[in-house]
Amino acid sequence: MDKELFVKEYLKKINFHNNLNLDLETLKKIHIQHLLHIPFDNLDIVYNKKIELDADKVLNRIINGHRGGVCYELNGLALRLLKYIGFNVKCLSGQVSDKGTLFDHNFLMVELQNENWLFDVGLEQNFFEPLKFSINEVQKDKVGYFKIITHEDWGYKLLYSLDGNNYKTKYLFSLQERQIEDFKPYCAFFEASITSPFVNNKICAISTEEARISLKNDTLSITQSGVQSKTKIENNQEFVNKLKEIFNIDLNTITI
Template identity: 35%
Template sequence: MDVDAYLARLGVDRPAAADLATLRLLQERHLLAVPFENLSIHLGEPVELTEDALFDKIVRRHRGGFCYELNGLFAALLRALGYDAELHAAQVFHPDGTPGPPLDHAAIVVSLAEPWLVDVGFGKFSRLPLRLSGVDAQPDPGGDFLLLDAPHGDVDVLLDGVPQYRLERRPRPLADFVPMAWWQATSPASHFTKSLTCSRPTSQGRVTLSGDRLIETVDGVRHEVVLGTEAAVRLAYRVYFDLPLTRLPTPPGESPLTSGALSPTLP
Protein backbone atom coordinates (compact mmCIF):
# COMPACT_ATOMS: atom_id res chain seq x y z
CA MET A 1 0.00 0.00 0.00
CA ASP A 2 1.12 3.54 -0.79
CA VAL A 3 0.45 4.92 2.68
CA ASP A 4 1.40 8.48 1.76
CA ALA A 5 -1.04 8.52 -1.16
CA TYR A 6 -3.85 7.26 1.09
CA LEU A 7 -3.04 9.88 3.74
CA ALA A 8 -3.01 12.56 1.04
CA ARG A 9 -6.50 11.41 0.02
CA LEU A 10 -7.55 12.11 3.61
CA GLY A 11 -5.62 15.38 3.84
CA VAL A 12 -3.46 14.08 6.70
CA ASP A 13 0.30 14.06 7.22
CA ARG A 14 2.01 10.83 8.19
CA PRO A 15 1.43 10.50 11.95
CA ALA A 16 4.24 10.23 14.45
CA ALA A 17 2.48 7.67 16.65
CA ALA A 18 -0.22 5.02 16.40
CA ASP A 19 -2.18 6.32 19.37
CA LEU A 20 -5.79 7.21 20.18
CA ALA A 21 -5.44 10.88 19.23
CA THR A 22 -4.22 9.91 15.76
CA LEU A 23 -6.94 7.29 15.42
CA ARG A 24 -9.59 9.90 16.19
CA LEU A 25 -8.09 12.24 13.59
CA LEU A 26 -7.87 9.54 10.92
CA GLN A 27 -11.45 8.37 11.42
CA GLU A 28 -12.93 11.84 11.24
CA ARG A 29 -10.86 12.86 8.22
CA HIS A 30 -11.78 9.63 6.43
CA LEU A 31 -15.50 10.27 6.98
CA LEU A 32 -15.21 13.86 5.74
CA ALA A 33 -13.10 13.00 2.67
CA VAL A 34 -14.36 9.60 1.45
CA PRO A 35 -18.12 9.34 0.84
CA PHE A 36 -20.33 6.40 1.68
CA GLU A 37 -21.72 5.47 -1.74
CA ASN A 38 -23.12 2.52 -3.66
CA LEU A 39 -22.57 3.92 -7.15
CA SER A 40 -20.60 0.90 -8.42
CA ILE A 41 -23.74 -1.22 -8.16
CA HIS A 42 -25.56 1.19 -10.49
CA LEU A 43 -22.60 1.78 -12.79
CA GLY A 44 -22.11 -1.92 -13.57
CA GLU A 45 -18.66 -1.85 -11.97
CA PRO A 46 -17.18 -4.95 -10.32
CA VAL A 47 -17.22 -5.16 -6.53
CA GLU A 48 -13.75 -6.46 -5.68
CA LEU A 49 -12.81 -7.05 -2.05
CA THR A 50 -9.06 -7.13 -2.47
CA GLU A 51 -6.72 -4.54 -1.01
CA ASP A 52 -5.27 -3.66 -4.44
CA ALA A 53 -8.70 -3.17 -6.01
CA LEU A 54 -9.97 -1.11 -3.08
CA PHE A 55 -6.86 1.08 -3.09
CA ASP A 56 -7.26 1.68 -6.80
CA LYS A 57 -10.90 2.65 -6.39
CA ILE A 58 -10.78 4.75 -3.23
CA VAL A 59 -7.33 6.34 -3.49
CA ARG A 60 -6.31 6.37 -7.15
CA ARG A 61 -9.78 6.90 -8.64
CA HIS A 62 -10.94 9.11 -5.77
CA ARG A 63 -14.16 7.21 -5.14
CA GLY A 64 -16.02 6.08 -2.05
CA GLY A 65 -17.75 2.79 -1.34
CA PHE A 66 -19.92 0.86 1.09
CA CYS A 67 -18.97 -0.84 4.37
CA TYR A 68 -16.88 -3.77 3.15
CA GLU A 69 -14.88 -1.50 0.87
CA LEU A 70 -14.40 1.49 3.17
CA ASN A 71 -13.67 -0.38 6.38
CA GLY A 72 -11.75 -3.08 4.53
CA LEU A 73 -9.23 -0.60 3.14
CA PHE A 74 -9.18 1.64 6.22
CA ALA A 75 -8.28 -1.36 8.40
CA ALA A 76 -5.35 -2.07 6.05
CA LEU A 77 -4.18 1.54 6.36
CA LEU A 78 -4.36 1.38 10.15
CA ARG A 79 -2.30 -1.80 10.19
CA ALA A 80 0.26 -0.19 7.87
CA LEU A 81 0.53 2.67 10.38
CA GLY A 82 1.21 0.30 13.25
CA TYR A 83 -2.26 -0.26 14.73
CA ASP A 84 -3.66 -3.62 15.77
CA ALA A 85 -6.79 -3.35 13.61
CA GLU A 86 -9.09 -6.19 12.58
CA LEU A 87 -12.40 -6.46 10.77
CA HIS A 88 -15.45 -7.68 12.66
CA ALA A 89 -18.81 -8.73 11.23
CA ALA A 90 -22.08 -7.21 12.37
CA GLN A 91 -25.80 -7.76 11.91
CA VAL A 92 -27.67 -4.55 11.06
CA PHE A 93 -30.93 -4.15 12.95
CA HIS A 94 -34.19 -3.93 11.01
CA PRO A 95 -36.66 -1.13 11.86
CA ASP A 96 -38.66 -3.65 13.92
CA GLY A 97 -35.64 -4.22 16.16
CA THR A 98 -34.65 -7.67 14.89
CA PRO A 99 -31.05 -8.24 13.73
CA GLY A 100 -30.33 -8.89 10.07
CA PRO A 101 -28.19 -11.72 8.65
CA PRO A 102 -24.61 -12.42 9.71
CA LEU A 103 -21.87 -10.50 7.87
CA ASP A 104 -24.43 -7.85 6.96
CA HIS A 105 -21.87 -5.19 7.86
CA ALA A 106 -18.12 -4.93 8.42
CA ALA A 107 -16.64 -2.72 11.13
CA ILE A 108 -13.17 -2.37 12.66
CA VAL A 109 -11.91 -3.04 16.17
CA VAL A 110 -8.61 -1.37 17.09
CA SER A 111 -6.78 -2.66 20.16
CA LEU A 112 -4.85 -0.02 22.08
CA ALA A 113 -4.77 -0.06 25.88
CA GLU A 114 -8.40 -1.13 25.41
CA PRO A 115 -10.47 -2.04 22.32
CA TRP A 116 -12.11 0.70 20.25
CA LEU A 117 -14.87 0.42 17.64
CA VAL A 118 -13.97 2.27 14.46
CA ASP A 119 -16.43 2.56 11.56
CA VAL A 120 -16.12 4.67 8.40
CA GLY A 121 -18.60 2.60 6.39
CA PHE A 122 -22.04 2.85 7.99
CA GLY A 123 -23.26 6.17 6.67
CA LYS A 124 -24.68 8.20 9.56
CA PHE A 125 -22.72 6.94 12.55
CA SER A 126 -20.06 8.06 15.04
CA ARG A 127 -17.46 10.58 13.93
CA LEU A 128 -14.95 9.28 16.48
CA PRO A 129 -13.91 5.86 17.83
CA LEU A 130 -16.18 4.33 20.46
CA ARG A 131 -14.90 2.58 23.58
CA LEU A 132 -15.91 -1.04 22.99
CA SER A 133 -15.83 -1.90 26.67
CA GLY A 134 -17.70 1.22 27.76
CA VAL A 135 -20.91 0.79 29.74
CA ASP A 136 -22.01 4.43 29.84
CA ALA A 137 -23.40 6.57 27.03
CA GLN A 138 -20.68 7.98 24.80
CA PRO A 139 -21.43 11.44 23.38
CA ASP A 140 -20.19 11.98 19.83
CA PRO A 141 -20.78 14.65 17.17
CA GLY A 142 -22.97 12.03 15.46
CA GLY A 143 -25.18 11.48 18.52
CA ASP A 144 -25.17 9.57 21.80
CA PHE A 145 -23.92 5.99 21.54
CA LEU A 146 -24.43 3.13 23.95
CA LEU A 147 -22.72 -0.25 23.63
CA LEU A 148 -24.47 -3.10 25.43
CA ASP A 149 -23.68 -6.78 25.99
CA ALA A 150 -25.67 -9.03 23.66
CA PRO A 151 -26.17 -12.81 23.38
CA HIS A 152 -23.15 -15.03 22.66
CA GLY A 153 -20.70 -12.32 23.74
CA ASP A 154 -21.69 -9.92 20.94
CA VAL A 155 -22.14 -6.18 21.41
CA ASP A 156 -25.24 -4.15 20.48
CA VAL A 157 -24.51 -0.60 19.30
CA LEU A 158 -27.27 1.96 19.88
CA LEU A 159 -27.46 5.52 18.52
CA ASP A 160 -29.74 7.85 20.47
CA GLY A 161 -31.42 4.78 21.95
CA VAL A 162 -32.06 3.08 18.59
CA PRO A 163 -30.22 -0.23 17.89
CA GLN A 164 -27.90 0.09 14.89
CA TYR A 165 -26.04 -3.22 14.67
CA ARG A 166 -24.88 -6.26 16.65
CA LEU A 167 -21.10 -6.65 16.51
CA GLU A 168 -19.32 -9.99 16.67
CA ARG A 169 -16.37 -10.29 19.04
CA ARG A 170 -14.35 -12.57 16.74
CA PRO A 171 -12.23 -10.99 13.99
CA ARG A 172 -12.77 -11.84 10.32
CA PRO A 173 -10.55 -11.67 7.22
CA LEU A 174 -11.80 -9.51 4.38
CA ALA A 175 -12.44 -12.63 2.28
CA ASP A 176 -15.22 -13.70 4.66
CA PHE A 177 -17.35 -10.79 3.46
CA VAL A 178 -17.15 -11.59 -0.28
CA PRO A 179 -20.36 -13.67 -0.53
CA MET A 180 -22.46 -11.13 1.37
CA ALA A 181 -20.96 -8.25 -0.61
CA TRP A 182 -22.02 -10.05 -3.79
CA TRP A 183 -25.55 -10.50 -2.40
CA GLN A 184 -25.74 -6.83 -1.39
CA ALA A 185 -24.63 -5.78 -4.86
CA THR A 186 -26.88 -8.08 -6.90
CA SER A 187 -30.00 -9.21 -5.02
CA PRO A 188 -33.27 -7.41 -5.84
CA ALA A 189 -33.99 -7.70 -2.10
CA SER A 190 -30.87 -5.76 -1.15
CA HIS A 191 -31.27 -2.19 0.08
CA PHE A 192 -28.31 -1.21 -2.09
CA THR A 193 -29.84 -2.38 -5.38
CA LYS A 194 -33.08 -0.57 -4.55
CA SER A 195 -31.47 2.77 -3.71
CA LEU A 196 -28.83 5.10 -5.08
CA THR A 197 -26.94 7.11 -2.50
CA CYS A 198 -23.80 9.13 -1.92
CA SER A 199 -23.36 10.70 1.50
CA ARG A 200 -20.83 12.21 3.87
CA PRO A 201 -20.82 14.29 7.05
CA THR A 202 -19.96 17.98 6.94
CA SER A 203 -18.80 20.43 9.57
CA GLN A 204 -22.43 21.51 10.12
CA GLY A 205 -24.33 18.28 9.47
CA ARG A 206 -24.57 15.99 6.46
CA VAL A 207 -24.98 16.09 2.69
CA THR A 208 -26.55 13.28 0.64
CA LEU A 209 -27.20 12.88 -3.06
CA SER A 210 -29.90 10.27 -3.69
CA GLY A 211 -30.47 10.02 -7.41
CA ASP A 212 -31.31 13.60 -8.37
CA ARG A 213 -32.33 14.66 -4.83
CA LEU A 214 -29.75 16.72 -2.97
CA ILE A 215 -30.35 16.66 0.79
CA GLU A 216 -28.40 18.90 3.16
CA THR A 217 -28.77 18.95 6.91
CA VAL A 218 -27.33 22.11 8.46
CA ASP A 219 -27.45 22.53 12.25
CA GLY A 220 -30.30 20.05 12.43
CA VAL A 221 -32.38 21.66 9.68
CA ARG A 222 -33.04 19.50 6.59
CA HIS A 223 -33.06 21.06 3.12
CA GLU A 224 -33.97 19.07 0.00
CA VAL A 225 -33.92 20.08 -3.66
CA VAL A 226 -34.55 18.12 -6.86
CA LEU A 227 -31.71 18.92 -9.26
CA GLY A 228 -33.64 17.99 -12.39
CA THR A 229 -30.90 17.74 -15.02
CA GLU A 230 -27.98 15.38 -15.60
CA ALA A 231 -25.62 18.35 -15.72
CA ALA A 232 -26.76 19.48 -12.28
CA VAL A 233 -26.40 15.98 -10.82
CA ARG A 234 -22.92 15.58 -12.30
CA LEU A 235 -21.92 18.97 -10.86
CA ALA A 236 -23.27 18.00 -7.42
CA TYR A 237 -21.16 14.83 -7.38
CA ARG A 238 -18.06 16.92 -8.08
CA VAL A 239 -18.80 19.91 -5.82
CA TYR A 240 -20.15 18.08 -2.76
CA PHE A 241 -18.23 14.80 -2.98
CA ASP A 242 -15.25 15.53 -5.25
CA LEU A 243 -16.21 12.52 -7.37
CA PRO A 244 -14.90 12.69 -10.95
CA LEU A 245 -17.62 10.56 -12.58
CA THR A 246 -17.28 10.06 -16.32
CA ARG A 247 -20.91 8.92 -16.49
CA LEU A 248 -23.88 8.90 -14.14
CA PRO A 249 -25.15 5.75 -12.43
CA THR A 250 -28.31 4.12 -13.77
CA PRO A 251 -31.38 4.64 -11.54
CA PRO A 252 -32.43 1.65 -9.38
CA GLY A 253 -34.50 -0.88 -11.27
CA GLU A 254 -32.52 -0.32 -14.45
CA SER A 255 -29.05 -1.30 -13.22
CA PRO A 256 -27.13 -4.04 -15.08
CA LEU A 257 -27.41 -6.50 -12.19
CA THR A 258 -27.26 -9.59 -14.39
CA SER A 259 -24.53 -8.45 -16.76
CA GLY A 260 -21.82 -10.40 -14.95
CA ALA A 261 -19.92 -7.21 -14.13
CA LEU A 262 -20.68 -7.59 -10.44
CA SER A 263 -19.24 -11.06 -9.96
CA PRO A 264 -17.29 -11.22 -6.70
CA THR A 265 -13.50 -11.33 -6.86
CA LEU A 266 -11.84 -13.40 -4.16
CA PRO A 267 -8.61 -12.17 -2.53
Protein backbone atom coordinates (compact mmCIF):
# COMPACT_ATOMS: atom_id res chain seq x y z
CA MET A 1 0.00 0.00 0.00
CA ASP A 2 1.50 3.34 -0.96
CA LYS A 3 2.12 6.10 1.58
CA GLU A 4 -0.82 8.35 0.70
CA LEU A 5 -3.34 5.51 0.66
CA PHE A 6 -2.07 4.11 3.97
CA VAL A 7 -2.44 7.47 5.71
CA LYS A 8 -5.85 8.09 4.14
CA GLU A 9 -7.27 4.68 5.10
CA TYR A 10 -5.87 4.76 8.64
CA LEU A 11 -7.18 8.26 9.35
CA LYS A 12 -10.56 7.37 7.87
CA LYS A 13 -10.77 4.33 10.16
CA ILE A 14 -10.09 6.39 13.28
CA ASN A 15 -12.40 9.20 12.15
CA PHE A 16 -9.62 11.79 12.13
CA HIS A 17 -10.54 14.93 10.18
CA ASN A 18 -8.18 17.53 11.65
CA ASN A 19 -5.25 19.15 9.88
CA LEU A 20 -2.09 17.05 9.97
CA ASN A 21 0.26 19.38 11.78
CA LEU A 22 3.47 18.21 13.43
CA ASP A 23 2.39 19.35 16.87
CA LEU A 24 1.22 17.95 20.20
CA GLU A 25 -2.45 18.64 19.47
CA THR A 26 -2.32 16.42 16.37
CA LEU A 27 -0.36 13.70 18.18
CA LYS A 28 -2.87 13.63 21.03
CA LYS A 29 -5.81 13.53 18.64
CA ILE A 30 -4.40 10.59 16.69
CA HIS A 31 -3.75 8.68 19.92
CA ILE A 32 -7.24 9.35 21.24
CA GLN A 33 -9.01 8.58 17.97
CA HIS A 34 -7.13 5.30 17.60
CA LEU A 35 -8.22 4.19 21.08
CA LEU A 36 -11.81 5.19 20.35
CA HIS A 37 -12.05 3.28 17.07
CA ILE A 38 -9.57 0.39 17.07
CA PRO A 39 -9.72 -2.19 19.86
CA PHE A 40 -6.89 -4.06 21.48
CA ASP A 41 -7.63 -7.74 20.96
CA ASN A 42 -5.73 -11.02 21.08
CA LEU A 43 -8.43 -13.13 19.43
CA ASP A 44 -6.25 -14.20 16.51
CA ILE A 45 -3.84 -15.82 18.96
CA VAL A 46 -6.66 -17.55 20.83
CA TYR A 47 -7.91 -19.01 17.54
CA ASN A 48 -4.46 -20.02 16.28
CA LYS A 49 -3.77 -17.23 13.82
CA LYS A 50 -0.40 -15.53 13.51
CA ILE A 51 0.61 -12.15 14.90
CA GLU A 52 1.14 -9.83 11.96
CA LEU A 53 4.09 -7.44 11.86
CA ASP A 54 3.34 -6.14 8.37
CA ALA A 55 1.46 -2.85 8.80
CA ASP A 56 -0.41 -3.21 5.49
CA LYS A 57 -1.86 -6.57 6.56
CA VAL A 58 -2.78 -5.24 9.98
CA LEU A 59 -4.56 -2.22 8.50
CA ASN A 60 -6.43 -4.40 6.03
CA ARG A 61 -7.68 -6.69 8.81
CA ILE A 62 -8.73 -3.75 10.97
CA ILE A 63 -10.65 -2.05 8.16
CA ASN A 64 -12.20 -5.04 6.44
CA GLY A 65 -12.52 -7.33 9.44
CA HIS A 66 -13.53 -4.69 12.01
CA ARG A 67 -10.75 -5.95 14.25
CA GLY A 68 -7.92 -4.84 16.47
CA GLY A 69 -4.65 -6.49 17.41
CA VAL A 70 -1.91 -6.80 20.03
CA CYS A 71 0.83 -4.29 20.81
CA TYR A 72 3.26 -5.43 18.11
CA GLU A 73 0.54 -4.94 15.51
CA LEU A 74 -1.16 -1.77 16.76
CA ASN A 75 1.92 0.20 17.71
CA GLY A 76 3.66 -1.03 14.58
CA LEU A 77 0.74 0.36 12.61
CA ALA A 78 0.93 3.70 14.45
CA LEU A 79 4.70 3.82 13.93
CA ARG A 80 4.29 3.76 10.17
CA LEU A 81 1.50 6.34 10.24
CA LEU A 82 3.46 8.80 12.37
CA LYS A 83 6.58 8.38 10.23
CA TYR A 84 4.58 8.93 7.05
CA ILE A 85 3.07 12.10 8.49
CA GLY A 86 6.54 13.35 9.40
CA PHE A 87 6.82 12.96 13.18
CA ASN A 88 10.20 12.20 14.75
CA VAL A 89 9.23 8.83 16.21
CA LYS A 90 11.03 5.69 17.30
CA CYS A 91 9.97 2.27 18.52
CA LEU A 92 10.88 1.20 22.06
CA SER A 93 10.47 -2.07 23.96
CA GLY A 94 9.29 -2.92 27.45
CA GLN A 95 9.06 -5.72 29.97
CA VAL A 96 5.50 -6.23 31.20
CA SER A 97 5.71 -9.26 33.48
CA ASP A 98 8.23 -10.14 36.19
CA LYS A 99 9.27 -13.26 34.29
CA GLY A 100 9.20 -11.61 30.87
CA THR A 101 11.82 -9.97 28.71
CA LEU A 102 12.40 -6.44 27.52
CA PHE A 103 10.56 -7.44 24.33
CA ASP A 104 7.21 -8.26 25.99
CA HIS A 105 5.81 -5.03 24.66
CA ASN A 106 6.50 -2.38 22.05
CA PHE A 107 5.45 1.26 22.13
CA LEU A 108 6.57 4.57 20.64
CA MET A 109 8.38 7.72 21.67
CA VAL A 110 7.80 10.94 19.77
CA GLU A 111 10.05 14.00 20.03
CA LEU A 112 8.33 17.37 19.75
CA GLN A 113 10.01 20.71 20.41
CA ASN A 114 12.71 19.16 22.64
CA GLU A 115 10.16 17.16 24.65
CA ASN A 116 9.48 13.44 24.41
CA TRP A 117 6.09 11.77 24.58
CA LEU A 118 5.17 8.12 25.06
CA PHE A 119 2.63 6.96 22.49
CA ASP A 120 1.07 3.57 23.25
CA VAL A 121 -2.15 2.19 21.76
CA GLY A 122 -1.23 -1.46 22.32
CA LEU A 123 -2.34 -2.43 25.83
CA GLU A 124 -5.58 -3.63 27.34
CA GLN A 125 -5.52 -0.53 29.53
CA ASN A 126 -3.12 2.39 29.43
CA PHE A 127 -3.04 6.18 29.19
CA PHE A 128 -5.69 7.87 27.04
CA GLU A 129 -3.43 10.64 25.74
CA PRO A 130 0.31 10.52 25.02
CA LEU A 131 2.31 10.63 28.24
CA LYS A 132 5.06 13.20 28.71
CA PHE A 133 8.45 11.63 29.35
CA SER A 134 9.03 13.38 32.65
CA ILE A 135 10.66 11.58 35.59
CA ASN A 136 8.72 11.43 38.89
CA GLU A 137 5.90 13.65 37.60
CA VAL A 138 2.40 12.37 38.36
CA GLN A 139 0.23 12.70 35.27
CA LYS A 140 -3.53 12.31 35.66
CA ASP A 141 -5.56 10.67 32.96
CA LYS A 142 -9.24 9.76 32.71
CA VAL A 143 -8.33 6.12 33.45
CA GLY A 144 -6.09 6.92 36.42
CA TYR A 145 -2.65 8.25 37.34
CA PHE A 146 0.71 7.59 35.69
CA LYS A 147 4.29 8.19 36.74
CA ILE A 148 7.67 7.42 35.17
CA ILE A 149 10.54 6.65 37.54
CA THR A 150 14.10 5.47 36.97
CA HIS A 151 15.03 1.78 37.17
CA GLU A 152 18.55 0.60 37.86
CA ASP A 153 18.52 -2.29 35.35
CA TRP A 154 16.47 -1.19 32.34
CA GLY A 155 16.45 2.55 32.76
CA TYR A 156 12.83 3.42 33.44
CA LYS A 157 9.60 2.12 34.92
CA LEU A 158 6.07 3.23 34.05
CA LEU A 159 3.72 3.12 37.05
CA TYR A 160 -0.08 3.21 37.08
CA SER A 161 -2.60 3.88 39.82
CA LEU A 162 -6.37 4.04 39.90
CA ASP A 163 -6.49 6.36 42.91
CA GLY A 164 -3.16 8.20 42.81
CA ASN A 165 -1.92 6.44 45.94
CA ASN A 166 -1.32 2.78 45.20
CA TYR A 167 0.90 2.34 42.15
CA LYS A 168 1.60 -0.81 40.15
CA THR A 169 4.16 -1.37 37.40
CA LYS A 170 2.89 -1.15 33.84
CA TYR A 171 6.23 -1.95 32.26
CA LEU A 172 9.98 -1.47 32.47
CA PHE A 173 11.69 0.08 29.47
CA SER A 174 14.86 1.55 28.04
CA LEU A 175 15.35 4.29 25.46
CA GLN A 176 17.18 2.04 23.01
CA GLU A 177 15.51 2.23 19.62
CA ARG A 178 14.11 -1.02 18.23
CA GLN A 179 12.97 -2.18 14.81
CA ILE A 180 9.66 -3.99 14.37
CA GLU A 181 11.58 -7.03 13.12
CA ASP A 182 13.32 -7.26 16.52
CA PHE A 183 10.07 -8.56 18.00
CA LYS A 184 9.68 -11.53 15.64
CA PRO A 185 11.38 -14.07 17.93
CA TYR A 186 9.09 -13.09 20.78
CA CYS A 187 5.87 -13.42 18.79
CA ALA A 188 6.24 -17.21 18.78
CA PHE A 189 6.07 -17.30 22.57
CA PHE A 190 2.92 -15.20 22.76
CA GLU A 191 1.29 -17.25 20.00
CA ALA A 192 2.02 -20.75 21.28
CA SER A 193 3.49 -21.06 24.77
CA ILE A 194 1.20 -22.57 27.41
CA THR A 195 2.46 -19.84 29.76
CA SER A 196 1.57 -17.04 27.36
CA PRO A 197 -1.06 -14.69 28.83
CA PHE A 198 -2.58 -14.38 25.35
CA VAL A 199 -2.99 -18.11 24.75
CA ASN A 200 -4.86 -18.57 28.02
CA ASN A 201 -7.05 -15.45 27.98
CA LYS A 202 -9.53 -13.92 25.55
CA ILE A 203 -9.09 -10.16 25.73
CA CYS A 204 -10.69 -7.23 23.94
CA ALA A 205 -10.59 -3.58 25.02
CA ILE A 206 -11.61 -0.22 23.64
CA SER A 207 -12.06 3.34 24.87
CA THR A 208 -15.03 5.66 24.90
CA GLU A 209 -14.87 9.39 25.57
CA GLU A 210 -15.60 8.65 29.23
CA ALA A 211 -14.10 5.23 29.97
CA ARG A 212 -11.97 2.23 29.02
CA ILE A 213 -13.95 -0.98 28.49
CA SER A 214 -12.28 -4.37 28.76
CA LEU A 215 -13.76 -7.80 28.09
CA LYS A 216 -11.55 -10.57 29.47
CA ASN A 217 -12.80 -14.14 29.68
CA ASP A 218 -15.75 -14.01 32.08
CA THR A 219 -15.38 -10.38 33.19
CA LEU A 220 -16.47 -7.06 31.68
CA SER A 221 -14.55 -4.16 33.27
CA ILE A 222 -15.25 -0.46 32.90
CA THR A 223 -12.69 2.06 34.20
CA GLN A 224 -13.95 5.62 34.52
CA SER A 225 -12.65 8.58 36.54
CA GLY A 226 -10.30 6.35 38.50
CA VAL A 227 -13.03 3.87 39.43
CA GLN A 228 -13.29 0.36 38.02
CA SER A 229 -16.51 -1.66 37.94
CA LYS A 230 -16.73 -5.34 36.97
CA THR A 231 -19.58 -7.48 35.66
CA LYS A 232 -19.48 -11.27 35.36
CA ILE A 233 -20.03 -12.80 31.91
CA GLU A 234 -22.11 -15.91 32.45
CA ASN A 235 -21.21 -18.04 29.41
CA ASN A 236 -19.49 -18.10 26.03
CA GLN A 237 -22.59 -16.95 24.17
CA GLU A 238 -22.75 -13.84 26.31
CA PHE A 239 -19.05 -13.24 25.57
CA VAL A 240 -19.79 -13.53 21.84
CA ASN A 241 -22.73 -11.17 22.20
CA LYS A 242 -20.64 -8.58 24.06
CA LEU A 243 -17.94 -8.77 21.39
CA LYS A 244 -20.52 -7.81 18.80
CA GLU A 245 -22.42 -5.29 20.90
CA ILE A 246 -19.45 -3.34 22.29
CA PHE A 247 -16.62 -3.94 19.81
CA ASN A 248 -18.51 -4.76 16.59
CA ILE A 249 -16.44 -7.95 16.29
CA ASP A 250 -18.09 -10.98 14.73
CA LEU A 251 -16.39 -14.10 16.08
CA ASN A 252 -17.22 -15.96 12.88
CA THR A 253 -14.80 -13.75 10.95
CA ILE A 254 -11.97 -15.00 13.16
CA THR A 255 -12.72 -18.67 13.50
CA ILE A 256 -13.48 -19.47 9.85
